[in-house]
Amino acid sequence: MSEKITSLRMEHITKRFPGVLAGDDISLEVGEGEILALVGENGAGKTTLMNILMGIYQPDEGRIFINGNEVRFRGPEDAFKVGLGMVHQQYMLVGDMTVTENVALGYKQAWKPMKLDLDEVRRRVVEVSDRHGLAVNPDAYIWQLSVGEQQRVELVKTLCLGARFLILDEPTSALTPQETEELVDLLKKMKEELSIIFISHKLNEVKAVSDKIAILRHGRIVFTGDTADHSSSSIAALMTGHEIELPENKEADMHGGLALSIKDLCVRSDRGNLALDHFSLDIREGEVVGLAGVSGNGQRELAEAVNGLRAVESGSISFFGEECAGRGAHQMIEAGMGYIPEERNIEGIVPAFSIKENLILKDSENPRFSKHHLMKRKAVMENAERLRKDFDIRCPGVDTAAGSLSGGNIQKVILARELTRSPRFLVAVYPTRGLDMGAVESIHKELLAKRKEGIGILLISEELDEIMNLSDRIAVIYKGRVQCVMKHGEADKRRLGIHMAGLEEGSDE
Amino acid sequence: MNRNFKLVYKSLVILAAIIVTLAISSLILVVLGADILRTFETIIITPLTRVGHITEVFVRAVPLCIIALGVAVAYRSGIVNIGAEGQMAMGVLGFTATALALPDLPKPILLPMALIAGVLSGGLWGFIPGILKSKLEVSELLSTVMLNYIAAQFYSFCLRVPMMDPAEALSGAGTPQSARLTTNIEIGRITGRLHYGLFIALALAVIVYLFLWKTSYGYKMRASGSQPRAARYGGIAVSRYVTLAMVISGAFAGLAGGIEIAAVHRRAIEGVTNNYGFSAVVVALFGMLHPFGIVPASFFFALLIYGSTLTPRAVGVPANIVDVMQGLIIMTIVTTQMILQNDYLMDRVWHWWCSKRKAKEA
Incomplete structure (x- = not known):
């Protein structure tokens, strides 16, 4: 094992991609036992910068120092050797293998001649998870684990492989609020032993977890400082370049006709169990119904069944009376369903x-x-150019592969398509998951504008703020059933939380 | 890193790839005890030196091109067709059966009818793996290979029993081949054995291009192949388009078989398919699954195939050497692509070159 990483410094890093300057003269420093939050909008260049640090990309200019010595990484392997470990936004785990086997993939000490010493790997997994309080079952298969558990596996894996400096790329983007809180506590404990770069654009977490903060905008560092000295709103303003105010649904009830009526719907998940169990919900025109719930309680199956992408076992889905x-x-x-x-x-x-x-x-x-x-050809082109402008899709050109865009811009492409097809109804599933404040603001505005046009919206989300801001009524889903339906204004986070956990109000908490 | 450097670097990598391919081939030739230069000359240069040779190259390029276009349609739609060999054989049978059954029809009716029969037979042979994949998720790799065997045996049976030339049966020689077909099914020749099927192949390349990139069907098929989940989300009936793609792919192979009989052999004989169905997969990939890449690629592979038929006599090298070279070419292409995508390597070469230049100046 090599020495501890007491300082990491990036100097004047510049990286150009065709048509984009992804990193523009960036300098950063992280000291011992520090958590640096790297914040910025989608496409600001956070992930690119970390990929450069990990040796996945080569910078066009600039240098990297660790403990004062310049380093050059050919690829992630070199970065591992020095002790840098990164947990990517998309987990890199093999679903059909156990936790131990996944760790063994990179754990070279256990690669004996003609034999893979899984017992040694298992011991190491247990040791690391005990030491850092990362509860994982070393013998569980990855596909059996929830997203939050998978993330802990990623952390354990990275630490087992000898990371003494952690880079976490939007670690909370797929986590439930409870899992996020657990992670924040965990990281605070872990920083006693190592330094962490925490990429995020969720400012409440950034405030909770980080010591220092660096803000990236359009590939440049626009601000660095101590987290404690700045409020969330001032950080948000620096991040987007303007003040953010998330819109709220304060409109009066539109009393629209019934748009989507779901009765006693039963649908099976991919694993064959009943994901929706006699689920019933009505949504009227010009009404936003927020469906809150911990993910995995049947939300995905509901969205797919309503959109004709999943077989219905029994029950009825009535869409404008049909x-x-x-x-x-x-x-x-064809019937007018829009789906995000x-x-x-x-x-x-x-x-x-x-x-x-x-x-x-x-x-x-x-x-x-x-x-x-x-x-x-011409109509397709004109349509694209118009939507690119109207929805502010940031791209080198409309001929660019959509998959190369950042998450926020991909979501803008989807929104542009779905909202301008003049749908009669809209199903939006986690529409802002993983997106930055600026993008969230514009998506919320678009959704409320559609509501005003008299379109009914089923908003499936786990962000309680989002649900409470936008919804006329809020339903809570738990184990494939509607746990309760509340009016806007009746709901607060505590009540929603109780129902999301499947408890009854008034019962002991 | 400047633009010129990148250009030079990439050209050098490609040049190196060619040299490596030639070097490994040479090594094999040395082991075989052959004259290296003369072998290469025989394979690559000789076929281009005489009109008679060039026409023979084109004769092989036509079926390769047509089949590869079909393979590309399937590949773009997310299904790999390695059953073209069998589909082509079925096309030959469909064509021959029609010609044998209705020899008295006038040419303007019989020739299109026989070609359509070939197209339908090939299409049917493509439909089977297509529908199996889309309805039952049967791997097309398995089903197409198995159907190749069935087609080959069925083909052999037809030539030996129901379609056998009555003259062969009478004379007792029993060569498995059909009777010579009526002249009403013949596709004309331009010079030598080079026939008008060449123009059919070129026209099909344009049609496939227009179909895939300019029509809504092509759009939906490419979407189904590229990301089936998103296609399904977009309301595209993915399984229908996957099946359709396989039918088209089989139809192309069937057409190639029909044309081969109508223009070259004029009767069904053994070995008509000549591994074209397999080589066409390589041609399609080498042509980057794009019609305008496939046309030159099919010519290049036809050159290799024809050149290899000359080597046994000219330099005493077995014709199979071309199979070896095909394998080498595929491996080199893949490796070269990997190297060209490795920015770090390019970066290192750039730094090495800069430091060298600096050292010189100092």
């Missing part, structure tokens, strides 16, 4: 397709874009 249970995706789209899916990177877009092609994903047979099955 029975739609068992219809296919195409028919639901949970997996924006692989379901909401075809990553290898250009932005302009993705913007017509549901409309390739629409007379606007094709005639006698021949695509109208």
Whole structure:
């Protein structure tokens, strides 16, 4: 084991991509036992900068020093050797292997000639998880674990491989609020032994966990300082370049007609168990119904069933008075359903397709874009250029592959497509998960504007602030059933939290 | 790092790849005890020196090109077709059966009819793995390979029993081949054995390009192949388009078989398919799954295939050497792509070069 990392310094890092300056003369420093929060909007260059630090990208200019010595990394392996470890936003775990086996993949000490010493790996996993209070079962298969548990496995894995400096890329973007709190506590304990760079744009976590803060905007460091000296709102303003005020739904009830009525819906998950168990919910036109709940309680299956992407076991889905249970995706789209899916990177877009092609994903047979099955090149192009401007999609050009965009911009592509197809109803699943404040603000505004037009919206989210800000009514889902429905104003975080945990109000907490 | 450096670097990498391929091939030739230079000359240069040779290269390029176009359509739609060999054989049978059954029809009716029969037979042979994959998730790798065997045996059976030339049966020689087909199914020749099928292949390349990139069907098929989940989300009936892609792919192979009979052999004989179905997969990938890459790629591979038929006589090297070279080429392409994508390596070369230049100045 090599020495402890007491200081890490990046000097004048510059990185250009075709059409984008992803890093512009960036200098950063992290000292011993410090947590540095690296914050910035989506596409500001946070992940790029960390990929440079880990040797995944090579900087065009600039140098990196560890404990005062200059280092050059050929790839992540070199960075590991020095003691840097990164937990990526997308977990790098093999689903069909156990926790121990996943750690063994990179744990070279256990690679004996002709034999993999899994017992030694298992001991190491237990040792590390005990030492840092990271509860993981070394024999569990990854597919059995929740997202929060998988993240702990990533942390354990990184630490087992000898990391003495941790880089966490948006570690909370897929976590529930409770899991996030646990993680914050954990990191605070861990910093006694190592330094951490914590990438995020959720300012309450940043405030809770970090000692220092560095703000990136358009590839430049615009601010560095001690976290304690600055309020969340001043950090938010620095991050986006303007004051952020999340919109709230304060409109009066529109008394619209019934748009979507779900009765006694039963749907099975991929594993075959009942994910929705006699689920019932009504949503009217011009109404936002927020569906709160810990993820994995049937939200995904609900969204897919309503959009014709999952078979319905029993029950009814009535869409503007028409029975739609068992219809296919195409028919639901034709009926006027708009859908912002949970997996924006692989379901909401075809990553290898250009932005302009993705913007017509549901409309390739629409007379606007094709005639006698021949695509109208010009119309497709004009549509893309218009939406790019209207929705502020930041990209080198509309011919760029959509998969190369940042998460926020991908979501803008999806929103642009779904909102401008003039839907009669909208299902939005975790629409702002992992996005920065600026993007959240604009998405919330778009959704409320649609509500004003008289469109009913089913908003599935775990962000309680988001649900409480936007919804006319709030329903809580627990184990595939509606636990309760509240009016806007009746709900507060405590009450929602109780229902989300499946408890009854008034019972002992 | 400046633009010129990148250009030079990339050209050098590609040049090195070619040299490595040639070097390894040479090594094999040395082991075989052959004359290296003359072997290469025979494979790559000789076929281009005489009109008679060039036409033979084109004769092989036509089926390769047509089949590879179909393979590319399937590949782009997310299904790998390595069953073109069988689909082509079925196309030959469909074509031949029609020609044998209705020899008296006038040419303007019979030739298109026979070609359509070939297309349908190939398409049917593609439909089977397509529908199995989309409805039952049967791996197309398995089903197409198995269907190749079935097609090969069925083909052999047809040539030996129902379609056998009555003259062969009478004479007792029993060569497995059909009777010579009526002239009403012949596709004309330009010079030598070079035939008008060449223009069909080129026209198909343009059509495939337009189909994949300019029509809504092509759009939906490419979406289904690129990210099926997103396609399904977009209301695209993915399984239908995957099946359709495989039918088209099989139809192309069937057409290639029909044309091969109509223009080259004019009767069904053994070995018509000549491994074109397998080579076409390589051609399609080498042509980067794009029609305008596939056209030159099919010519290049036809050159290798034809050149290899000359080597046994000219330099005493077995024709299989071309299979070895095909394998080498595939491996080199993959490696070269990896190297070109490795920015770190390029960065290191750049630094090494800069320091060298500085040292010189100092």
